[in-house]
Amino acid sequence: MRIVVAIGGNALIAEGEEGTWPQQLAHARVVAEQLVDLREAGHELVLTHGNGPHVGLLLLQQALGSSEAPELPLDALIAMTQGEVGYLLETAFGEVDPQVPVTTVLTRVVVDPATAAPPTKPVGPFYTEAEAGRLAVERGWDVAPDAGRGWRRVVGSPRPLRILGCEQIRSLMDAGTVVIAGGGGGIPIVEDDDRSHPQGFAGVIDKDRCSAELAVAVDADLLVLLTGVRRVALDFGTRWERQLARVTVSDAVRGLAEGEFPAGSMGPKIESATRFIESTDGAAVIASAEHLADAVAGEDGTRIVADRHGPSVVAQKLCVEVAR
Structure with a gap:
């Protein structure tokens, strides 16, 4: 099975942490251990990652050091975080199993600049x-x-339109390489009409939206979106909260429209999952990093499926359809 796994930036620098290199490496190793097991089971893997904490710290460092060194544009900082986090993940893989071939691909993504405001x-x-x-x-x-x-x-967070370099990513996957691509949502660029002069754009692409586009482009079977919670929930944070084991695309779209999945938290993940499923025959799962392997096996997380594979079910009562 070909799997795209999206690792959140906050999964590498947890809330309340300083974000030291040993702290980040410890978090990355938790993911790498499970990914190595998945690869040994015969799965092909592409990893994406967020960079919100990382690029934010670079922006802060630039602001504090602007009197000593020239500031770089935001798209250049995103490229820097692709190298930084790619190196972090490659190091974690090396500690778990140095025989696993892992490659980080600097990835540019064409965006719609009108969607950044x-x-x-x-x-x-x-x-x-x-x-x-x-x-x-x-x-x-x-x-x-x-x-x-x-x-x-x-x-600003522009919408991704097209990922550059997908042919090379597919070739690496065909050769058995674990590929790290689309880091930080990709380096945003805009193109002119004839695509001859691409220019960097000041924005950060949502990594889940980029991951969905990448999953479609490489013909993935499963899109895994890792987050800080084990499952998607309805009425989150209230006495009526229900965690979902499975949710259909129709129910997911309905929840988005009704504000059940806010734009600042679960919304982009639900939107990205439905985008992938509607464009392929695959499925998507939203889960925590600690339960990645179980989520791939269908034993944890929230699986988003086409309507024909419904109904939606609550995790605690696997035969109960979600109330509509």
Whole structure:
């Protein structure tokens, strides 16, 4: 089975951590151990990853060091994080099994610049509301609350249109290589009409949306979207919360329309999963990094499926259809 696994940036730098290299490597090893097992079971793997914490820290470092060194454009910083996190994941694989061939591919993604406003993509560390307000004034940042966890800087997040280099990614997969691609949602570029002069664009692509496009382009069978919770839930955070074991595309789309899956948290994952399923014969699963292998096996996480493979079911009561 050909699997695209999207690893969230916050899965590598957990909330409340400093984000030291040993901390990130410990998190990456948890994922790498399971991925090695999946590869040994015969699966072909492409990994993507987020970069919200990483690119945010680079932006912060640039702001603090602007008097000493010239600032780089945001698309260049995203390229830097592709190398940084790619190296991190390759190191984790090497510690688990140095015989596994792993390659990081610098990946550019054509975007629609008209979709980048208003800024919505959180990057960098968390702040209190007061701290965020002060930094917004001092540094000209856009800031916003992030899923009840605090306030963060936000930047534009253009929609991906086309991923460059998919032929090379497929060739590497055919040769048995674990490929790390589309890091940080990809390096955003815009093209002119004849595609002769691509230019970098100042924005951060949502890594789940990029992962869905990549999964379609490489003919993946399964799209795995890793997050900080084991399953998608209805009425999240209330006394009526129900965790889902399986949800159909129709129910997922309905939940998005009704605000069940907010744009700042689960929304992009649900949207990306439905995009992939509607374009292929595959399925998608949303799960935590610690339960990756079980999620691939259908024993954990929330599986998003075509309507013909329904109905939607609650995890605690696997024969109960989700209330509509």
